[in-house]
Amino acid sequence: MTKRSVPATRVSPYSYVAGRLRLLDQRRLPHEEAFVDCESAAQTAEAIRSLAVRGAPLIGVAAAYGLCAEARRVVARVPDDLDIALALAAERLVSSRPTAVNLAWAVGRMRAVVEASSGGAAGERVLLLEAEADRIAEEDRLACLAIGRFGAAWLSARWSGLVGIPTVLTHCNAGALATAGIGTALGVVRALAVLGPVAILADETRPYLQGARLTAWELREDGLDVTVLPDVAAASLIARGRVHGVVVGADRIAANGDVANKVGTYGLALAARAHGVPFVVAAPTTTIDLATRDGASIPIEERDGREVVALPLPGGGTVSLAPDGVGALYPAFDVTPAALVDAIVTERGVSEPPHAQALARFAAP
Amino acid sequence: MTKRSVPATRVSPYSYVAGRLRLLDQRRLPHEEAFVDCESAAQTAEAIRSLAVRGAPLIGVAAAYGLCAEARRVVARVPDDLDIALALAAERLVSSRPTAVNLAWAVGRMRAVVEASSGGAAGERVLLLEAEADRIAEEDRLACLAIGRFGAAWLSARWSGLVGIPTVLTHCNAGALATAGIGTALGVVRALAVLGPVAILADETRPYLQGARLTAWELREDGLDVTVLPDVAAASLIARGRVHGVVVGADRIAANGDVANKVGTYGLALAARAHGVPFVVAAPTTTIDLATRDGASIPIEERDGREVVALPLPGGGTVSLAPDGVGALYPAFDVTPAALVDAIVTERGVSEPPHAQALARFAAP
Numbered sequence: 001m002t003k004r005s006v007p008a009t010r011v012s013p014y015s016y017v018a019g020r021l022r023l024l025d026q027r028r029l030p031h032e033e034a035f036v037d038c039e040s041a042a043q044t045a046e047a048i049r050s051l052a053v054r055g056a057p058l059i060g061v062a063a064a065y066g067l068c069a070e071a072r073r074v075v076a077r078v079p080d081d082l083d084i085a086l087a088l089a090a091e092r093l094v095s096s097r098p099t100a101v102n103l104a105w106a107v108g109r110m111r112a113v114v115e116a117s118s119g120g121a122a123g124e125r126v127l128l129l130e131a132e133a134d135r136i137a138e139e140d141r142l143a144c145l146a147i148g149r150f151g152a153a154w155l156s157a158r159w160s161g162l163v164g165i166p167t168v169l170t171h172c173n174a175g176a177l178a179t180a181g182i183g184t185a186l187g188v189v190r191a192l193a194v195l196g197p198v199a200i201l202a203d204e205t206r207p208y209l210q211g212a213r214l215t216a217w218e219l220r221e222d223g224l225d226v227t228v229l230p231d232v233a234a235a236s237l238i239a240r241g242r243v244h245g246v247v248v249g250a251d252r253i254a255a256n257g258d259v260a261n262k263v264g265t266y267g268l269a270l271a272a273r274a275h276g277v278p279f280v281v282a283a284p285t286t287t288i289d290l291a292t293r294d295g296a297s298i299p300i301e302e303r304d305g306r307e308v309v310a311l312p313l314p315g316g317g318t319v320s321l322a323p324d325g326v327g328a329l330y331p332a333f334d335v336t337p338a339a340l341v342d343a344i345v346t347e348r349g350v351s352e353p354p355h356a357q358a359l360a361r362f363a364a365p
Numbered sequence: 366m367t368k369r370s371v372p373a374t375r376v377s378p379y380s381y382v383a384g385r386l387r388l389l390d391q392r393r394l395p396h397e398e399a400f401v402d403c404e405s406a407a408q409t410a411e412a413i414r415s416l417a418v419r420g421a422p423l424i425g426v427a428a429a430y431g432l433c434a435e436a437r438r439v440v441a442r443v444p445d446d447l448d449i450a451l452a453l454a455a456e457r458l459v460s461s462r463p464t465a466v467n468l469a470w471a472v473g474r475m476r477a478v479v480e481a482s483s484g485g486a487a488g489e490r491v492l493l494l495e496a497e498a499d500r501i502a503e504e505d506r507l508a509c510l511a512i513g514r515f516g517a518a519w520l521s522a523r524w525s526g527l528v529g530i531p532t533v534l535t536h537c538n539a540g541a542l543a544t545a546g547i548g549t550a551l552g553v554v555r556a557l558a559v560l561g562p563v564a565i566l567a568d569e570t571r572p573y574l575q576g577a578r579l580t581a582w583e584l585r586e587d588g589l590d591v592t593v594l595p596d597v598a599a600a601s602l603i604a605r606g607r608v609h610g611v612v613v614g615a616d617r618i619a620a621n622g623d624v625a626n627k628v629g630t631y632g633l634a635l636a637a638r639a640h641g642v643p644f645v646v647a648a649p650t651t652t653i654d655l656a657t658r659d660g661a662s663i664p665i666e667e668r669d670g671r672e673v674v675a676l677p678l679p680g681g682g683t684v685s686l687a688p689d690g691v692g693a694l695y696p697a698f699d700v701t702p703a704a705l706v707d708a709i710v711t712e713r714g715v716s717e718p719p720h721a722q723a724l725a726r727f728a729a730p
Contacts, residue, residue: 030688201694204673204686206571206595212674212687220688228693230571230673232596232629236699239631264597266604270635308569308595309577311676313684319676321569322577323395323585328593329566334601 055178174249257338257355258295420543539614622703622720623660
């Protein structure tokens, strides 16, 4: 086995040691590699809400470790309050962002450990919680590897007649910075890079610029070939035959296969379909929400319009992009109908339309 | 007649007095109302190239006055060189930007005056050129008014069952800042506002932010209701039924009705069609290029990718939006196929698909 036969990454967006969750502050990339330390659930919820940490799978992992940090903090002070403190902390973490279902899922697993260990010694319960958080992270790491392999195989099969280097377009950041592993969409990209050269086009992803700041940064860290483009240019490049596959992540996948993901995904799916370019959603099965029937039932986070017209500067402060007093809208996610999604790649396999049956199988416990 | 019965604007993007073309510097809006003075064709060409002045109809007007400024400059120094100087100046102006056909059209009209007046007194020839530039500007001003009325009537007819305030979405800036009048797309908006309340959604239009900076500024100046959104949010708002019409300008319309316009227009047209929302292109007949058969023959300006990843700051300098060393693509325009365009609104009437016949009639001399 050569060095390059397993997709990997140098990027590590979090660490957890004895009650301290250290998060790479994604608001400050690519200008600075700074960290946010969370030693309570409140600090972790604030890091999630303020987007210091983001990415559907990763905020699940962060919330799990945030509960561990909270447990250590409470046990050191008022160990008798552990159950009440963790119940409140779990609520706070789940409500820190509304769209990604992984957050509620990870907190749900931690809650089950809290309940199962009820009545046990406080110190031991903390260790049980930390073991569960480690399992959630390790499962996500392995899921990314499997997603990468499934996705690369699925796309490669569609490129059998392709001459030259294939180009994959992605939106937002569904990479190492969004997961505990090599990423979902970027996991597919990294797995493709093991098979041969691949070029990556990264939508800059306004207004938060996850593509320009995060996807470009993490792919460059791993020595991959990445080019940034304004979101509005994607449809035109697809129309000109310069894109061979679109691969994105997901924040929630409804039972029928409708996909909620970073706003802009739906427009990409329309353009890909108009030109017969494969449109692939890569996500762990924890993103599938069988309790949500279709996209219309997914809550879409409306963020503050000021985040659109005030661009944060690396040195602090913001620069205004629009005239004073003009309002702005910022729906953070959109819904892509299942029929436009050619493949939903999970760690358990690939779903093709109609998606409902395969998704039910993949998401079964 | 009440004050509001004729659509109007307070915004004036240029003035010309005796050899000096004064342009409102659109790079510095909305932070500052600064001006660029052009007293030669070279300065005018640089103002066009560097986007101090932009908008397909307006760069035609600016180029015409730039030739007048050049003529005054040459006549004051070496009047015998006038023909050679104007021929070189015309070349320089036409090549300052490649996509908009109005530029070549306006310069062509000025060249005809140069030729027709050949052999005449130099001072008199300057006055003939200035009269022609004034005519070009006045024709554009009147064209905007007619476009506004035709467009407002066409859209209103489609909104007969609509309850509540209609919402128009626009991309880039096809307004008073892009013309010598009330604008093309925003001319339609201003004409709608005379008929009744209308809400305007302005795509921010990355990377140059013409929507957030210019469209928002000029509509606010005129007291209209404008909200900015990230370009990526448009498809999602259209899907949710929150947009009743999409109205954009054009940089060049091919004989078959394919439309070159600011990159991002094509994606909007796909989304509008997917949800049955009228998609309207508003442009003077000078934008129609019968010599260009279809969109594939329109040259698409590729601007420097650095303009995508380096955002200019109001106080000077730039802020980097992506990691150092990561490349970027910036195709400045895209092509929307004629079949997706429900109406092309010109000062001579409205073309509906298939567009070829009506366009040929409208563009006939």
